[in-house]
Every structure is written in structure tokens, then in C-alpha cells.
Amino acid sequence: MNPENKPWLSFYPDEIPKSINYEEKPLHYFLKRAASENPDAKAITFYGTNMTYKQLYEQTCAFANELHSLGLGKGDRVSIMLPNCPQAVISYYAILMIGGIVVQTNPTYVERELRYQMNDSQAKAIICLDLLYPRVQKVKADTTLQHVIVTSVKDYLPFPKNMLYPIKQKKEYGVIVHVEYSSRVHAFKKLVKSGDKQEFMIDIDPKKDLALLQYTGGTTGFPKGVMLTHYNLVANTQQASSWMYKLKKGKEKILGILPFFHVYGMTVVMNFAVMANSHMILLAKFDPTETLKTIAKQKPTIFPGAPTIYIALLNHPQISKYDISSINACLSGSAPLPVEVQDKFEKVTGGKLVEGYGLTEASPVTHANLLWGHRVKGSVGIPWPDTIAAIISPETKEPVPTGTIGEIAVKGPQIMQGYWNRKDETEKVFHGDWLLTGDLGYADKDGYFYIVDRKKDMIIAGGYNIYPREVEEVLYEHDAILEAAVVGIKDEYRGETVKAFLVLKDGKSVTEEELNNFCRKHLASYKVPRAYEFRDELPKTTIGKILRRVLIEEEEEKVKS
Structure with a gap:
């Protein structure tokens, strides 16, 4: 496959443009446009609280003006350490409005991770939940932080939920945090209430000015801040809009479970919703029962x-009790989507579920x-408009023949x-203007791409290359398996050998011998796991990506001890 010939374009429906005329506007322009075109349309629903686009825009302007009054301005890094909530959306667009650079911070970060990210980004301010405030206070003196802005989930809950929330907080987290406000510690709600609702105006060059420092997961050493401009993010959002061409502007409702502090949720939920004047239904965390109730x-x-x-x-266990047939379109990312899951979910909803691929360095979808x-x-699909992808030799960086495994470059x-x-x-x-993804895969003659695995996750056993994803796909086909993660563990004879970590479905059981026989029917003998470990849960990122690296580290610790 010659990537310059773009064979995938022959599969584009007429509705998807082969090339897009990207709007060279700052990201926050689209919020202003939505508020102008549909001021009374719902922008956000959050546990019973509704907010229109006019209200969202006015509160964003008010917060932006207050951020500027605190001495924050163009080029300053400002951290957002929040779950999905109205404050996260307001903060994001307000920081962009003053010309600042958003630093998304995972709310689960411990003090060491928080201290590192604040110092690496040289953040001047952080917006956090009251629950996280003690953690921020402990690291503040060791960082460049000048201001802490504190909010609570209850700030945007309707009555009586806002009154009852402290009781729930005490029950769930065992603490009610008391914040001492000062000239350096501010109440989010108070700033929004007192701020000027007129837009804060500043010149932005979308192609040059950074909108975001998005830190990579840090599975390969220290996390790195990925520099994304307004233009990078606008382009990826417009690409997403072109892909979902059947969706009607101003008419769609988007379920916002994917965290906005992850670039995937930020682009395909928040930025996409604002650009499409859509209604975001936000959930602060993923709970299966609450999610099903919300969809229904x-x-x-x-x-x-x-x-x-x-x-x-x-x-x-009670999925059949809920009507989830409103779902029309689902884009799955962050980890491989088992074919069985795709088929079942489409059957239950009647909608479409497709797998995508991307990485933080690409805003993120390619x-x-x-x-x-x-x-x-089984394929992650074809490149998006104006995106070129190739499979290259990791050694020579030259394109490899069709169907040959190599590194994906975009x-x-x-x-x-x-x-x-x-x-x-x-x-x-x-490599020139090619981004080397670090992912191994291949492409067919039509330009459909397949991910085999991360370069660093590949298992080499007895000289054979084994790709964990292939083994996991087989394990997912077994009726008893809920979740599977396959890793390479050290082996004196083979160099590495295959171990599978498994979570079983409720009420199901299976023996290692049964799994061994099952795998041998579907895999070459050298790919079959030599060891199985059953667990109640597997380590995951906040977006639900299973952390193979943690499992490998645990195995290495066992060997040492």
C-alpha cells in the first residue's frame, strides 16, 4: 500500500469531504458562536441542573475576566483538576479566552505526580475540587503555583441535592473539607458570580498559540507535556464532525462519561459538542447502574x-430493564475493542459502535x-480527512509491503x-513531518489499518514475536471472561513467556486447563499463555485502559522477592 495514493479515500461516502477547509479560529470562538446561534439551547445537564449555551458563555466570560484580574494572561499555564462537571467546561474555555494554556490534571494524581506536573508545566494557578484541596496545599509551596481556585460538586447541583451533598461526601469519602480562603485561595463560585460577563478579548494566532499541554500517561518514564495549538484541536474536532455527518447540528445529546482531563473525552465530547451546539449530559464518574439510568x-x-x-x-445484570435504544453513534477509543463487544452493544442499542485509533500527540484521533x-x-479503520498514515520499518523508516507488520506513522x-x-x-x-506512534500494525491494500500492539508491549518468546492483543482477542471470545490482559514475563528458557491476567464474569467459572484447551484451538502453540492469574479487577487508567505495565512491574517485584 502506497500511503501517498490514499487508497482509503475510495471508501469515503460522498458526505465525508476528502479535505476540509479548517476554521482558523481560537477554540473558545465556537462557544461564543453556539451562544449566539442557540442561546436558549441546553448546553449541559448535570445531575438535574440544566445550563443553556447563553448561561455557559456568560459564566465563562465572567470567570475569564476574574482570572485576568488575578494576573493571569497570555501564555500562562493554568491547571484544571476536576471531574466532568460544568466547572470543568467553564474553566477550560475561560483559560483559552485569556490566552492561557490549559494543563489537564488527573484528579487521582497523588502528591508526587501533582508536584511533578505543576513544576514541569510551570503552572501559575490550579482549579480543583474541595476534596482535592488538601493534596494541592501539601505541594503548593514546592511548585510555581500562585493561586488555587476551589469548587465543589454541590456548587452546580440543584436544590435539595446541593444541601444533601455534604452528607453524601462525608459518607463516601469520610471527610468534609473546610477551605480557608485568602488572596491566594479563591472560591470558584464567587469569582463567576462577581466577574464581568462581557467577553475578554485578546489576539490569538490559532496555528502558533498553544491551547493545551496534555500530559502523556507516563508509561515510558516521566510524563511529557504534549503541545497542542488551537488549530490542532479545532482541526481534529472538525474532522470528528465530518466523520459523524448524519448527526444534526443543535439536535444531538452527547453522554459525557469520558473524562475531559483525557484528550479523547476533551475532543470527542466537549469540543465536539460545543462546535455542534449539542447538549452534553455529564457524569462525574462512571457507574454502570447510574449510566444505564441516565441513558434511559x-x-x-x-x-x-x-x-x-x-x-x-x-x-x-439488569441491562434488559433499561431502554438504551436512543444511542445512534458510539466511537470507541483508548484501547482495543473486542469484536464480540462491538456486536453485542450494537444489538442491544440498535446504534453503531466503531473502533477508532489515535494518540495524545494527535489531538487525539487519526x-x-x-x-x-x-x-x-478488527480494524481501527481508515485515516480521517487530511490525515496520511503509513506502515514503516522501525529500523529503516521506509514503507513496508502491504500486510507486513511495522510501526504506524501519521x-x-x-x-x-x-x-x-x-x-x-x-x-x-x-521523522521529517511523520509522527512515529510507537504502535505496531499493518495495513491492507484498501488502506484499512490494524493495530497489533505497542512496540514496547510485544512479547518475544523463543525468538517468536507475540502480540498481546491477539491473545486477548481469543480470551475475550470465551464465555467466562469479562476482562483479559496478556503480558510477557521473564522465562529462563524462552526469554519471555506469555501470562494472562483474567477477571471472570459474575457466576462464571473456568479452569486453567479449560482455557489452555480453548486457546490451543485458536492460537499457535507458542502464543498460548503458559500461566493464568484470576483477579477481582485489573489495574486501569481513569479512562478505562488496562495497564499492562503495572502487571509486568508486579511480576518483576515477585521475582525479586
């Missing part, structure tokens, strides 16, 4: 997610299967500017 009641039409989310819903068109199950308008203050690391991942 609120009737969302779009449900971006991750495989673990769809798996958890499908295995809910590929997806067509929601309405030619799909290839280029397009959504590709990052580089890593923050890491010139050497940036040079390592670029």
Missing part, C-alpha cells in the same frame, strides 16, 4: 466511550471505522508541535 431517562444519541465501559454495561459505510471488524493538521521543553524527545518521535 435523558436519551443521549451519541456515546463516545472505551471498551471497558461498554463491557461493564453489557455485563450489568483513524476510525465508518459509522455509516464499509466497516472491517501526519496531518492535528499532529502536535512537540513535547514541552523536551527537544530531544520531540526529535525522537518525528
